[in-house]
Amino acid sequence: MGQTSGFQVQGSAPEHYDRHVAVFMAPMVRALVERSGLSAGGALLDVACGTGFVARAAAPVVGPEGRLAGADVNPAMLEHARAVCAGVVPPISFHHAPAESMPFGEAEFDAVLCQQGLQFFPDVDAATAEAARVLRPGGRYAATVWTALDDSPYFVAQCQAVRALAGDDDADAFASAFSFPPDRLTGALTNAGLRDVEVETIAPVVELPPLEDFVPGHFGAIPWGGTIAEQPDGLATATRMIAEALGDRVRADGSVAVPFGVLVVSGTR
Numbered sequence: 583m584g585q586t587s588g589f590q591v592q593g594s595a596p597e598h599y600d601r602h603v604a605v606f607m608a609p610m611v612r613a614l615v616e617r618s619g620l621s622a623g624g625a626l627l628d629v630a631c632g633t634g635f636v637a638r639a640a641a642p643v644v645g646p647e648g649r650l651a652g653a654d655v656n657p658a659m660l661e662h663a664r665a666v667c668a669g670v671v672p673p674i675s676f677h678h679a680p681a682e683s684m685p686f687g688e689a690e691f692d693a694v695l696c697q698q699g700l701q702f703f704p705d706v707d708a709a710t711a712e713a714a715r716v717l718r719p720g721g722r723y724a725a726t727v728w729t730a731l732d733d734s735p736y737f738v739a740q741c742q743a744v745r746a747l748a749g750d751d752d753a754d755a756f757a758s759a760f761s762f763p764p765d766r767l768t769g770a771l772t773n774a775g776l777r778d779v780e781v782e783t784i785a786p787v788v789e790l791p792p793l794e795d796f797v798p799g800h801f802g803a804i805p806w807g808g809t810i811a812e813q814p815d816g817l818a819t820a821t822r823m824i825a826e827a828l829g830d831r832v833r834a835d836g837s838v839a840v841p842f843g844v845l846v847v848s849g850t851r
Contacts, residue, residue, distance in 0.1 A: 596662035598803035600633040602796060606736075609786035610726045610844050611639045611697055617848045618643075618693035619722040625649040627691045627716060628674075629681050629709070630699025632656075634663040637674045640695075650674040651691075653684050681709035689718040696725035701762045706770050714774040717851040723776055724848040727767065729783060731760035733843025736790065739827035740800075743820040748809040756806045767847040776849030785841045792836030793828075797821040 614636055620626060622645040628637040631652030641650060650672055654660055660676045667674045679685055681696070681703050694713040703709045713723050731737055737760070745753035764781045771779045790796050798817040801807030810816040831838045 595803050596633055596656075596659050598799050599659070600662060600666060602799040602803050603632075604635060605790060605796070606788045606842055607635055607697065609784075609788065609842075610846075611635050613784060613844070613846050614695045614697055614724050614726060615639050615643060617722065617724040617846065618695055620644055620648075620693050623647040624692040625690065626651070627684075627686070627694045627713075628652040629684075629694060629696040629713060630654055630702070631663065631676065632659050632697075634667045634670075634674055634676070636695050636697050638667060638670055640693075641670050641672065641674075644672065646671050648672050649691075651677065651686070653677045653679045653681065655680050682712055684712055684716060686716045688715055689721075690716050691721060692718055693722045693724070695723075698726055698728070700725050700767070700770075701727050701759045706766070707773055710770040710774040710776075714776055714851055719851055721851045722848060723771065723774075723851070724846065725767070726847075727762040727845050728760045729785075729843030729845055731757055733785065734760075734841065735828060735831070736824070736838070736840045736842070739824040740797075740820075742827060743823040744806050744810070746823065747813065747816055747820055748806060752806045752809060756804075762845070764845055764847075767845060771847060771849040774849075776851055779847070779849040781845055781847040784844050784846060786844070787839055787841050789839045790837060793821055793825050793832065793838060794836050797824055 620643045624644045626640045631654045634652050637650045637652050663676050682705050694717055700706055741753055741756050744756050768779050768781050810820050825832050828838055
C-alpha cells in the first residue's frame, strides 16, 4: 500500500469524524464540488475520501447515471463510509488505496477532488500526478488545505489544549497540517501537467454546536485526541480551555461562530 498517511484513526473515531468533522468541513466540500465542473452523468473520484463527504455531496450533481468512487488508506474510515453511504445514488465504490497509486485506468474521471488530504500525503507530487493520470482531458482537479493556523481560531485553541495536555509532540503533529504554502500547491499541479491552475483563499464562518458536546466528540475523531481522552477529566479540561480561549465568541448556549481559513487549488487536464 506504500507509505502511510499522517492521518490514521481507528475504533470509534470514524463515527466521530463523520458526525463532528462534517460540521466545519461542509463549506469546503461545497467549494470543491462547485469547482469540479461536474454535471449529470459525470464521474467523480474522491481522494483521501475519509467517510465520503465529497462523494456524497456530489451525488445530486452527477445524478443516478453518474459514477462516484472514493479512495483512502485508512481501512476504518472506509468501513464506516460503506455503511453510511449504502443508500447513496449512484452507489459509491470505495477502494483501499494510497493517493500515489490508485486502482484506476487512465482518463476514467471527469473530476478528481481531495478534501483536506494533501498535507498528509507522503509524496504530494506523486499523488497529484496520479490524480492527473486518471482525469479525462478537460477534466478538473481541485483540492483544499488549511491556511496558516492563526486563520482558524478554533484550531488555535484546540492546538493550545493539545500542547498543554498531551505535550509538544502531539501539538507539533497537529500544527504541521497548517503549513502547506500556496506555491507548493500550484507547483504540484503544474508539475503534473495541469493547466489553468488557480489557488484562492476562502474563510467561511461556521457555527459550531455547543462546545460541551462538540469538543469531546471532535477530539474522538482525530489522532491527537487519544492522549487527552485517556486522562482523568482530560476532555472536560480541554473543553474548558478551548471555551476560555475563544472568549466572547462563545454564546450563552455554548455554541460559537468561527472562521476557518482554507486554500482551494484547482486545475484542468
